[in-house]
Amino acid sequence: MLWITIDKESAVPMIRQLYARIREGILSGRLQPGARLPSSRDLASRLLISRNVVLEAYDLLYAEGFLAPKQGAGTYVAGGAAFAGPVRMAAPPVEEVTMGYDCPPGVINFRAGTPNLKMFPAKLWLQMVREVLLLPPEEMLAYGHPEGRMELRQAICDYVVAQREVICHPEQIVITAGTTQAIGIACHLLLGERRDVVLEDPITRDIQLIVKSHGAMLHPVPVDNDGMRTADLPLSLKPAFVYVTPSHQFPIGGTMPIQRRIELLHYAEKTGAFIIEDDYDSEFRFDGPPLSSLHGLHPDRVVYIGTFSKTLCPAIRIGYLILPPQLISLGRSRKWQSDLHNEVTSQLALARFIRLGYYLRHVARMRKHYQQRRNEMAVALTENFGHPVEILGSATGLHLVARFPGCEFTPAFFAGVEAAGARFYPVATHAFDPRQHRDELLLGYGNLSTEEIRTGLALLAKHLHHYR
Numbered sequence: 441m442l443w444i445t446i447d448k449e450s451a452v453p454m455i456r457q458l459y460a461r462i463r464e465g466i467l468s469g470r471l472q473p474g475a476r477l478p479s480s481r482d483l484a485s486r487l488l489i490s491r492n493v494v495l496e497a498y499d500l501l502y503a504e505g506f507l508a509p510k511q512g513a514g515t516y517v518a519g520g521a522a523f524a525g526p527v528r529m530a531a532p533p534v535e536e537v538t539m540g541y542d543c544p545p546g547v548i549n550f551r552a553g554t555p556n557l558k559m560f561p562a563k564l565w566l567q568m569v570r571e572v573l574l575l576p577p578e579e580m581l582a583y584g585h586p587e588g589r590m591e592l593r594q595a596i597c598d599y600v601v602a603q604r605e606v607i608c609h610p611e612q613i614v615i616t617a618g619t620t621q622a623i624g625i626a627c628h629l630l631l632g633e634r635r636d637v638v639l640e641d642p643i644t645r646d647i648q649l650i651v652k653s654h655g656a657m658l659h660p661v662p663v664d665n666d667g668m669r670t671a672d673l674p675l676s677l678k679p680a681f682v683y684v685t686p687s688h689q690f691p692i693g694g695t696m697p698i699q700r701r702i703e704l705l706h707y708a709e710k711t712g713a714f715i716i717e718d719d720y721d722s723e724f725r726f727d728g729p730p731l732s733s734l735h736g737l738h739p740d741r742v743v744y745i746g747t748f749s750k751t752l753c754p755a756i757r758i759g760y761l762i763l764p765p766q767l768i769s770l771g772r773s774r775k776w777q778s779d780l781h782n783e784v785t786s787q788l789a790l791a792r793f794i795r796l797g798y799y800l801r802h803v804a805r806m807r808k809h810y811q812q813r814r815n816e817m818a819v820a821l822t823e824n825f826g827h828p829v830e831i832l833g834s835a836t837g838l839h840l841v842a843r844f845p846g847c848e849f850t851p852a853f854f855a856g857v858e859a860a861g862a863r864f865y866p867v868a869t870h871a872f873d874p875r876q877h878r879d880e881l882l883l884g885y886g887n888l889s890t891e892e893i894r895t896g897l898a899l900l901a902k903h904l905h906h907y908r
């Protein structure tokens with residue numbers, strides 16, 4: 441046992457160290473079955489540690505079967521406890537599963553869809569959490585229900601009815617871990633015999649991947665400045681659902697006019713398809729009040745998905761599904777099967793935050809902020825590139841798309857600008873037919889300062905110069 445050393449300065453308790461050394465010795469076969477271990481008194485005096493430490497380490501080894509059952513005097517290694525395996529785990533090679541939005545520090549990241557994280561109302565949020573944590577433990581800390589807390593569902597219901605012309609009852613709402621989980625649940629509910637799904641082209645690549653992972657056949661319909669081109673909907677198909685972002689098409693930015701909404705609803709009725717309305721950032725409309733939802737026009741055919749990722753922050757992971765009555769039970773079951781329910785503290789904190797009027801106030805403040813950023817970006821685009829550059833879509837949200845006629849953005853181009861200090865993203869990543877969007881950039885401004893927008897676009901101009 442001379443190979444055993446104990447580090448008295450280590451954060452690992454001495455009992456744990458001694459136990460681990462002997463366990464390792466037995467597993468590796470260095471300590472053979474039947475070998476006698478030193479007495480606790482002897483080992484303690486050799487290692488200059490207390491005898492109790494040795495006794496407790498031996499007890500643990502007995503409990504796990506590494507030492508033979510006690511019979512009279514002596515402590516012996518048990519048989520059948522050798523097993524050669526890796527003792528330490530090196531960091532395994534892991535393939536990146538996210539979209540690769542992480543940027544090296546110091547690089548200006550024009551990623552779309554991240555809100556201004558520095559303006560998160562942290563003090564107020566902390567106050568909400570503190571108040572919620574004082575509730576009786578049974579209310580706060582026990583298992584809950586899959587649909588989420590009624591306090592939050594009621595607050596969301598009041599909000600969407602008043603602000604989005606949604607027609608719903610709180611019982612139709614299921615609180616989810618963001619839009620991302622809501623889409624997965626909706627796919628589970630709607631993809632039965634029907635496997636065809638109609639989506640906008642382009643649409644967030646993550647969404648395409650989620651829908652595809654549920655075994656759907658994807659049928660893209662192109663978008664223009666007014667969202668999905670409903671005249672191109674495939675009439676020969678009976679899709680399970682049509683996925684749309686009518687308030688602010690992602691990424692192109694169009695807002696769907698009422699004529700197209702009605703055409704889409706007629707299509708859904710004719711084919712028996714549902715519509716999934718992803719209303720991810722409609723709160724931030726700058727040239728007028730937020731538009732009404734599609735849901736309010738036909739609540740039985742539309743599954744509405746909302747999220748707090750853009751109005752508060754993505755890390756909070758709270759979104760919601762509004763389901764037609766016949767899908768409510770199935771939706772709750774699916775949520776239950778996937779993760780029981782959303783975490784309760786933030787559900788209750790958010791319910792309180794909305795009910796006390798802080799949410800509307802925060803959204804109004806952020807709307808002004810993003811409007812300013814968008815204007816700054818538009819000005820910087822004109823200053824750097826002049827009028828040939830076209831800004832697509834409506835004045836909404838946390839990003840815009842700029843078209844640079846005659847340019848073709850290549851991976852080498854993006855690598856070059858990034859080396860100079862700014863990361864840009866092509867629209868083509870989200871397109872079924874990337875050739876249609878080769879000259880377009882997706883420019884997020886939600887989490888950038890005025891200075892970063894100016895510096896980043898100046899860098900872009902400098903690099904584009906070489907490519908034109």
Ligand SMILES: Cc1ncc(COP(=O)(O)O)c(C=O)c1O
Nearest residue numbers: 553618619620644690720747749
């Ligand atoms: C079209 C669209 N919907 C919704 C979201 C938000 O997803 P989540 O609510 O899971 O954060 C995003 C994220 O960028 C998006 O692009």
